[in-house]
Amino acid sequence: MAKITYIEHGGKEHIVDVANGLTVMEGARDNGIPGIEADCGGACACSTCHVYVDAAWVEKIPAKDAMEEDMLDFAYEPDAEKSRLTCQLKVTDGLDGLVVRMPEKQI
Template sequence: MAKITYVEHNGTRHEIEVKPGLTVMEGARDNGVPGIDADCGGACACSTCHVYVDEAWVDRLPKALPTETDMLDFAYEPNPATSRLTCQIKVTPDMDGLVVHLPEKQI
């Protein structure tokens, strides 16, 4: 299991153990983390699972594919350096300690 911390815009933290093979979005959804809507169910067809990855993790995650970067154009206040869609980040055991910050709102 990998412990992932989801930080709401108001600072509320949710530390969740997520099984490798699931996505960061599925970990949030399955554990009731508010603010990750995942309207498309993880198909990379919306931006409602947008987060800002903690800067310490940006280079440790797999690079975003073009479909993800295109969809991030529709996210609320995307940051080119740290924005990711959680449906596109598959959890691996070495992601223990990953921290993601939720935006003020999802579009």
């Protein structure tokens, strides 16, 4: 289980426990957190679960694969270093304390 902080674009924080094995996207969906739409349901076929990972976590999470890199090209204002698709971040104990920020909008 990992405690993950989701921060809406306007600054509102949601701190939730997410079970190991789920994705960061599923944690948002299951807890009704606004700002992560996940239109493709986690298939890495859109960019509507895009977030900016807190700078302190960029080096601690697994690297992006080529498919995620391609999908991030379609995200709203992607950041080469901090942008991630939450459907591609599998929750483990190692993600305890992760902080993600939602963009202004999802496209």
